[in-house]
Amino acid sequence: MEKMEHTILEDQKGDRIDKVISGLEEEWSRTQVQQWIKDGNVVVNGQPVKTNYKCSLNDLIEISIPEPEELDVIPEEMDLDIYYEDKDVLVVNKPRGMVVHPAPGHLTGTLVNGLMAHCKDLSGINGVLRPGIVHRIDKDTSGLLMVAKNDMAHESLVNQLVEKTVTRKYKAIVHGVIPHDFGTIDAPLARDTKDRQSMAVVDNGKHAVTHFHVIERFKDFTFVECQLETGRTHQIRVHMKYIGYPLAGDPKYGPRKTLDINGQALHAGILGFTHPRTKEYVEFEAPLPEDFERLLEQLRK
Known part of the structure; x- marks a missing residue:
């Protein structure tokens, strides 16, 4: 049985425990978390709790994740x-x-x-x-x-x-105006020790490299293309935040005041690989979604 720990942060105090835990991993539903709590798989500061328990700052939550x-x-x-x-x-x-x-x-x-x-x-x-x-x-x-x-x-x-022979290029809108046209971010990534649901740049994390170049600059934002050399969880989102240009619309790594696009302005537009059978290199390109295009039009105005 896998175990996971999480310490309650300032913005989580007062929240129900089932809400906090279901927010730790994208795949965990609230119903499933409530069942874990009822089954005694969740303890707070060493004690079992009910599903409506309200969290306090620095509470230590220990979750025993049942085998699927x-x-x-x-x-x-x-x-x-x-x-x-x-x-x-x-x-x-x-x-x-x-x-x-x-x-x-x-x-x-x-x-x-x-x-x-x-x-x-x-x-x-x-x-x-x-x-x-x-x-x-x-x-x-x-x-x-x-x-x-x-x-x-x-x-x-x-x-x-x-x-690292797969081509993966993403288009993104980031906060701030990036002054240089090209850049490479080489910074190791791992789970954030303070917040298990997030990734962070961590000294002994996994090797992670993102290359980027500027496509267009706006008053307060920049439109960029990022190319992945490695493919870590949330890599582009964490790397761009790390250099001071978080993704627009990113609820996890971006600022509170941002563009309204229901999630981060990030699109995996180009994918290329060697075909497993023919051994020929193939590459595909998907245009930006309509809401992404609309956002760019607004920024140009």
């Missing part, structure tokens, strides 16, 4: 925006607001549910909850994902990610 039961992920008919598909791989453009794969307590409405209805064959390497999933993008990031339809393709694509 074998789950049936149900195929769901969805209007997927598929850019490419053959018997080995599939490239799909994920809309903002969609979670990539299911988790216990949150088994429907994800990209995987739609993929399972669309194609009967997905690589089983990542198990029941993440069939075919080689890499993921955050719920509120839009853009291109590659999906493996068999284990041969899965291993090839994962190896390419490890060897």
Whole structure:
């Protein structure tokens, strides 16, 4: 059984414990967390609590995460925006607001549910909850994902990610006006010790490198393209914040006063890889979503 600790921060005091815990991981639903509390899997300062417990500053919450039961992920008919598909791989453009794969307590409405209805064959390497999933993008990031339809393709694509030969370019709007045209951020990332649901630049974290260049400057914002060399959780979001230019609309790493776009202004627009079977390099480009384009138009005015 996996264990996790979290210390209550200033902005969480007074909140119900089930709300705080369900906010720690994108895949945890409130219903599921309430069950964990009822089952005694959550203790605060060493004592069991009820689901309506109100948190105090510096409370130490310890969560024992139960082993996931074998789950049936149900195929769901969805209007997927598929850019490419053959018997080995599939490239799909994920809309903002969609979670990539299911988790216990949150088994429907994800990209995987739609993929399972669309194609009967997905690589089983990542198990029941993440069939075919080689890499993921955050719920509120839009853009291109590659999906493996068999284990041969899965291993090839994962190896390419490890060897850093996959092209992944993102468009983003950030706060502030970046003075230089090009930059590279080389700063290790790990879970934030003060806030387990966030990532941070940490001395002994995992190696992480992001390259960026400026596309357009506005009065208080900059439109940039970021290229991932590594693919850590929330990498672009944390790296841009680290150098003082957080993403517009980012509820986790951005300032309170920001642009209204329902999540961060981040789009995985270009994806390129070597095809597992033909060994040819293929590259795909997805245009910016409409709301992203509208935001740019407003900034230009």
